[in-house]
Amino acid sequence: MRKPCCEKKETNKGAWSKLEDQKLIDYIQKHGEGCWRYLPQAAGLLRCGKSCRLRWVNYLRPDLKRGNFGEDEEELIIKLHALLGNRWSLIAGRLPGRTDNEVKNYWNTHIKRKLLQKGIDPNNRQLVLSSISMAKSKMSNESNSSTVDSGIDDNNQDMKFASGSESNTMSSLPDLNLDLTIAPPPPLPLME
DNA sequence: AAGCGCTCCAACCGCGTTCTC
DNA sequence: AGAGAACGCGGTTGGAGCGCT
Known part of the structure; x- marks a missing residue:
């Protein structure tokens, strides 16, 4: 049987020091990613593999x-959140150079609040009660347009996301035209 | 200047899935 | 086939930094 991921004792926790970062970078540049179980010991780090992976990835x-x-x-x-929900890794996969953690943080700190300020429930893009009437009049004005890419501004676009009811959220979404086929990850930059 | 509250984000935790023995 | 470790993911937390009073 395999050994536990990491010995609970003898591992550092908390913020990473520059020295630890450098050790991790040096090791991965030499040996590549993977085998996180053995990486900390091999790289001379007092961290668990999980922590090393997270630090590297994020x-x-x-x-x-x-x-x-x-x-x-x-x-x-x-x-993408409208389409995938809280699948942060999938969302991040569509944003080159962004991590799931970064996207998740950005959603929770910026976007969520923005949507709430516009009276939109960020979880299901429904209007919260207070702004329904305002939105209704907006929607009726725009009911003829059916695509997102028709030159509407951000606010109106968000209102369109909010137009779905619980039962037909997906069907009410605009045609996102998102190619969600799984593509192989881009090759890692060549390392010295 | 000090105290307080808020924001942001790096890091941890716990759980489900995948893999190995 | 089944047990248990490794991996990957999403949720949550802790603390640094900042603005306001």
Whole structure:
């Protein structure tokens, strides 16, 4: 049988030091990802494999795009969340250079609040009670347009997401035209 | 300047799935 | 086939940083 993932004792927790980061980067550059079980010992780290994986995937990977999310990215997250729910890894997979943790954090701190401010329940994109009447008049004005890509602004677009009832949320979604076929991951940048 | 509350995000935790023996 | 470890994911938490009073 395999041994436990990591010895609970003798492992560091909390924030990573620069030295630990460098050790992890050096090791992965030499040996590549994988085998997280043995990586900490081999790399000279007092961390459990799980922690190393998380640090690498969410922070140290060279292909990560740090910094603020663009409007297009935000829009895509909202669309994908409407389609996939809280499948953050799937959503992140559609956003090059973004991690599931990053997307999840961004959703919880920015987008969720934005939608709530617009009177939209971020969980199912339904209107909350207080803004139903306002939205209804908006919707009636726009009932003839059926696609997202018709030059409408962000607010109106969000209202369209909110138009679904619990029973037909998916059918009321605009045609997202998202290619969700599984593609092989892009090759890792060549390492020295 | 100090205290407080809020925001943001890195990291941890727990659980389900996959893999290995 | 079944037990148990490894992996991957989503939810949650802790604390640093910031603004306000």
